[in-house]
Amino acid sequence: MSKAKVAFFDFASCEGCQIELTNLGEEVFLGLLDHLEIVEFREAMSEKTTDPIDIAFIEGSFTRESDRARLQSIRARANTVVTYGACACTGGINALKNHQSDYLINVYGKDAMSPQLDSQKALPISAAIKVDYQVHGCPVSMKEFVYIVSHLLHGKEPVILDQSVCAECKKRETVCRYTQGDHCMGMVARGGCGAPCPADGVPCEACRGLMPDANEKALVKVLQEKAGLAKEWAETKSRMYTANLRSDK
Ligand code: SF4
Ligand code: SF4
Ligand code: SF4
Numbered sequence: 001m002s003k004a005k006v007a008f009f010d011f012a013s014c015e016g017c018q019i020e021l022t023n024l025g026e027e028v029f030l031g032l033l034d035h036l037e038i039v040e041f042r043e044a045m046s047e048k049t050t051d052p053i054d055i056a057f058i059e060g061s062f063t064r065e066s067d068r069a070r071l072q073s074i075r076a077r078a079n080t081v082v083t084y085g086a087c088a089c090t091g092g093i094n095a096l097k098n099h100q101s102d103y104l105i106n107v108y109g110k111d112a113m114s115p116q117l118d119s120q121k122a123l124p125i126s127a128a129i130k131v132d133y134q135v136h137g138c139p140v141s142m143k144e145f146v147y148i149v150s151h152l153l154h155g156k157e158p159v160i161l162d163q164s165v166c167a168e169c170k171k172r173e174t175v176c177r178y179t180q181g182d183h184c185m186g187m188v189a190r191g192g193c194g195a196p197c198p199a200d201g202v203p204c205e206a207c208r209g210l211m212p213d214a215n216e217k218a219l220v221k222v223l224q225e226k227a228g229l230a231k232e233w234a235e236t237k238s239r240m241y242t243a244n245l246r247s248d249k
Pocket of ligand 1: 092
């Protein structure tokens with residue numbers, strides 16, 4: 001069987017998800033290479049391609065109208081488009097700027113008006129082109145990435161359970177952060193990561209985004225009443241990774 005041609009593309013991002021892929025580990029990475037021919041991957045090789053590809057993996061947000069043509073070209077050449085990482089799937093942490101007007105001057109000072117900094121709202125890649133599959137997380141969940149890729153290579157439909165981080169946390173019998181006087185957003189966060197953060201003793205910050213129909217009001221109430229967060233902090237707490245998902249986006 002011929003190998004699937006795959007390419008990795010990056011848009012507005014820290015490229016942490018690409019780096020995460022290079023951290024897959026020799027055994028898994030070499031195992032994937034038995035089935036994949038990587039034809040473009042800026043973090044690991046200098047070659048580029050304009051040929052048709054089987055799977056395009058896209059990292060980063062859609063933040064410039066001028067990127068639309070490049071995205072459309074990728075879509076036209078790719079059988080399957082997979083976005084990976086919060087930036088690409090939801091706009092991720094980049095979408096924080098959608099709610100600020102003074103971030104350029106605060107971050108870049110005298111260089112704030114440099115033409116390369118000109119950009120629009122940070123949006124998911126799906127705002128520009130059709131996306132077939134999403135691998136969430138900041139950084140991306142490698143386990144889920146391998147799961148989805150292996151299913152695609154075998155012509156099977158990946159099954160992604162619609163469950164919260166809380167459900168996964170309870171399955172591994174982690175002591176809840178709330179019993180430690182901490183906060184956590186696992187009850188409204190999209191699962192699939194296996195709840196590693198609470199298991200390591202830190203709160204879930206919903207880096208994979210919110211569950212569909214997440215009850216934001218209940219989250220604010222819990223953060224205030226159970227974790228003792230001030231009202232404003234409780235109200236803005238979930239915005240870090242979910243700025244494009246909240247009802248007040
Ligand atoms: S999702 Fe997070 S780690 Fe991945 S590119 Fe975006 S900011 Fe970086
Ligand atoms: S630690 Fe967080 S994710 Fe785990 S059960 Fe408690 S609220 Fe849910
Ligand atoms: S536990 Fe929460 S913050 Fe940690 S990886 Fe999962 S979704 Fe992200």
